[in-house]
Amino acid sequence: MENILSFIPLDITLIAQNFDRFLYGVWVTLNLTFLALLIGGLLAIPMAIARASRHAVLNPIIWGYTYVFRGTPLLVQTYLIYYGLGQFDVIRQSWLWEPVLSSAWWCALIAFTLNTAAYSTELLRGAIVDTSKGEVEAAIATGHSYRSRMRRIVLPSAFRRAIPAYSNEVIFMLHGSVVASTITLQDILGVGRWLNGRYYLAYEGFITAALLYFLIVLCITWAFRWLERRYLRHLARRETPAAARMDPEPTR
Amino acid sequence: MLRRTFLTTVTALALATPALAADPLRIGVEGAYPPFSFKESDGTLAGFDIEIATALCAQMQRDCELVEQEWDGMIPALKAQKFDAIVASMSITEERKRQIDFSEKYYQTPARLVARTDAGFEGTPExxxxxxxxxxxxxxxxxxxxxxxxxxxxxxxxxxxxxxRDLVLGRIDAQLSDSLIAQESFLSKDDGAEFAFLGGDHLDVECYGEGVGIAVRQGEEELRDALSAAIAAIREDGTYAKINDKYFAFDIYGGRPASN
Known part of the structure; x- marks a missing residue:
C-alpha cells in the first residue's frame, strides 16, 4: 500500500489528516447551495407567473431584475454585496449591518439566492409559456378559473417539464458556490485553498476539492434522474409495436 | 549593463589582508525594489540595500563595484561569477540555501498585528x-x-x-502582516487612522525564515563571515541606524539574529 501511494505525486497524508476540515467544507457548500436554491426557487415561482402572464407592472420590473442578475457574473454580485455595501456608512450603521451584511455567510447566501432566483424565474417562465394549448383549453372548457387553472394544470405540468433544465441550474449553483471561498468562507474550495496555503502545496487542496464536488454532482445527477423517471414518465417516448418487433431487446 | 564603482576610503587599506584587498568586491543589486533599491531620476542607484552595501564595503575596507542584475537572474549570475555577493533584499530560505550561502540577516521586517486603537484586547494568544x-x-x-x-x-x-478592507469594516478584529507593509500601505493612510500596531514583533524561523541576508557562493566562508561581521559592526557603530532612519520610521533590523 505504502509503495503504491508513493507513486502518486500527492501528499495524501496531509489530505487525510485534514479531512475533517474538508467534511466541514462540504457542509458549508451544501448548506449555502441548497438554502439558496430553496429560497431562490420559492421566490422564482410568483415571479415566473408574473412574467408569464405579462403583468403590466411586475413583468418589466422582474424582467429588469433577471436581466441584471443573469447578465453579470456571480463573483461580481457577491463582491458588490460583501465589499460594496460595506462602503456606505448608512448601511454600516443600519440594523442590516450587524447580524446580516457584516457576515460573509449571509452575504454569500443573499448573492446566491438572488442569482439562482433570476435564473429559475426565466426557466420556469419558459416552462409555463410552453404549456400545450390543449391542456389550457381543456382546463378552460371544464370551467377552471385562471387561478385554479394555474394551480391545478399549468404549474404542475410546468414544474415537471422544467426538471431537466433545473438540474443544470442546481449543478451550476453548486459550482458557482466556490465564490464563497473568495469572501473568506471555508467551503470546499476554501478548505482546499487553506490547505495549499498552509503547507505551500500546489494542487493537493484543489484535487481534493475537485473530487468532492464531483461526488456531489454525481449524487445530484442521480437524484434528478430519479425525479425525471418518476415525474416525466408520461413524456417519455413510447415504443411503438412496430419498433418493438424490430428490436428484440426487452423494453423498460 | 550599468556599472558603477564606489571607492571606499583608502586610508586603512594597509590593515586589510592582501587577498581581500586585491580585487574590488562585486555586489549584485536589483535597482527596482523601492525603497530598498531604486534609481534616482539621474540614473544613480539609491535605496536601503544600496546604502547598506556601500556601508559594508566601507566597514570591510574593500573597494566595491555595484553590478545591476534583474531579480530572476540573480542567483545564476552569482553562481556564474558575475559578482561575488548579492545585496538585494533576498530572504534566507531553505530552498535557496541549497544553491547558495547566506550571511547573517541584515534586516528582517517582522510581522505585527494591527487592530483598532481602542481594541480592548491584547495581542497575545490569550x-x-x-x-x-x-x-x-x-x-x-x-x-x-x-x-x-x-x-x-x-x-x-x-x-x-x-x-x-475588512479590518476597516470590522469583519475581523485584527490582522497579521509584514509590519512595513502595514505601516506604509495602511497605518499611514486615512483608512488606518483609527488603527495601530497591537503588541510587538513576531519572528519565527519555522514560518518566517531567518530574515534577509547577503548571498554568496557556497564555499566562500571567508567572505560570508566577513560580511556577517561587517553587518554586526555597522549595527554597533550607528551607521545602520542612520541609513535605516532615512527610509523607515522604525528599526527594520528586527529582533536578535535568528541564528542565536
Missing amino acids: GLSGKRIGVQRGATHQCYAEKMFPDAEIVLYGTQEEVF
Missing part, C-alpha cells in the same frame, strides 16, 4: 482567543497565525488589500 484574525492566504503569516493563535479564528484573504 487576548486573541475567540477573535477573528485576517491574514493573506499562502503568505508566511498564515503559517504563523495558525501556529501562534490556535484559539483565534484565522480568516483567509486572497490579497493583503482585502485584509485591510
Whole structure:
C-alpha cells in the first residue's frame, strides 16, 4: 500500500489528516447551495407567473431584475454585496449591518439566492409559456378559473417539464458556490485553498476539492434522474409495436 | 549593463589582508525594489540595500563595484561569477540555501498585528482567543497565525488589500502582516487612522525564515563571515541606524539574529 501511494505525486497524508476540515467544507457548500436554491426557487415561482402572464407592472420590473442578475457574473454580485455595501456608512450603521451584511455567510447566501432566483424565474417562465394549448383549453372548457387553472394544470405540468433544465441550474449553483471561498468562507474550495496555503502545496487542496464536488454532482445527477423517471414518465417516448418487433431487446 | 564603482576610503587599506584587498568586491543589486533599491531620476542607484552595501564595503575596507542584475537572474549570475555577493533584499530560505550561502540577516521586517486603537484586547494568544484574525492566504503569516493563535479564528484573504478592507469594516478584529507593509500601505493612510500596531514583533524561523541576508557562493566562508561581521559592526557603530532612519520610521533590523 505504502509503495503504491508513493507513486502518486500527492501528499495524501496531509489530505487525510485534514479531512475533517474538508467534511466541514462540504457542509458549508451544501448548506449555502441548497438554502439558496430553496429560497431562490420559492421566490422564482410568483415571479415566473408574473412574467408569464405579462403583468403590466411586475413583468418589466422582474424582467429588469433577471436581466441584471443573469447578465453579470456571480463573483461580481457577491463582491458588490460583501465589499460594496460595506462602503456606505448608512448601511454600516443600519440594523442590516450587524447580524446580516457584516457576515460573509449571509452575504454569500443573499448573492446566491438572488442569482439562482433570476435564473429559475426565466426557466420556469419558459416552462409555463410552453404549456400545450390543449391542456389550457381543456382546463378552460371544464370551467377552471385562471387561478385554479394555474394551480391545478399549468404549474404542475410546468414544474415537471422544467426538471431537466433545473438540474443544470442546481449543478451550476453548486459550482458557482466556490465564490464563497473568495469572501473568506471555508467551503470546499476554501478548505482546499487553506490547505495549499498552509503547507505551500500546489494542487493537493484543489484535487481534493475537485473530487468532492464531483461526488456531489454525481449524487445530484442521480437524484434528478430519479425525479425525471418518476415525474416525466408520461413524456417519455413510447415504443411503438412496430419498433418493438424490430428490436428484440426487452423494453423498460 | 550599468556599472558603477564606489571607492571606499583608502586610508586603512594597509590593515586589510592582501587577498581581500586585491580585487574590488562585486555586489549584485536589483535597482527596482523601492525603497530598498531604486534609481534616482539621474540614473544613480539609491535605496536601503544600496546604502547598506556601500556601508559594508566601507566597514570591510574593500573597494566595491555595484553590478545591476534583474531579480530572476540573480542567483545564476552569482553562481556564474558575475559578482561575488548579492545585496538585494533576498530572504534566507531553505530552498535557496541549497544553491547558495547566506550571511547573517541584515534586516528582517517582522510581522505585527494591527487592530483598532481602542481594541480592548491584547495581542497575545490569550487576548486573541475567540477573535477573528485576517491574514493573506499562502503568505508566511498564515503559517504563523495558525501556529501562534490556535484559539483565534484565522480568516483567509486572497490579497493583503482585502485584509485591510475588512479590518476597516470590522469583519475581523485584527490582522497579521509584514509590519512595513502595514505601516506604509495602511497605518499611514486615512483608512488606518483609527488603527495601530497591537503588541510587538513576531519572528519565527519555522514560518518566517531567518530574515534577509547577503548571498554568496557556497564555499566562500571567508567572505560570508566577513560580511556577517561587517553587518554586526555597522549595527554597533550607528551607521545602520542612520541609513535605516532615512527610509523607515522604525528599526527594520528586527529582533536578535535568528541564528542565536
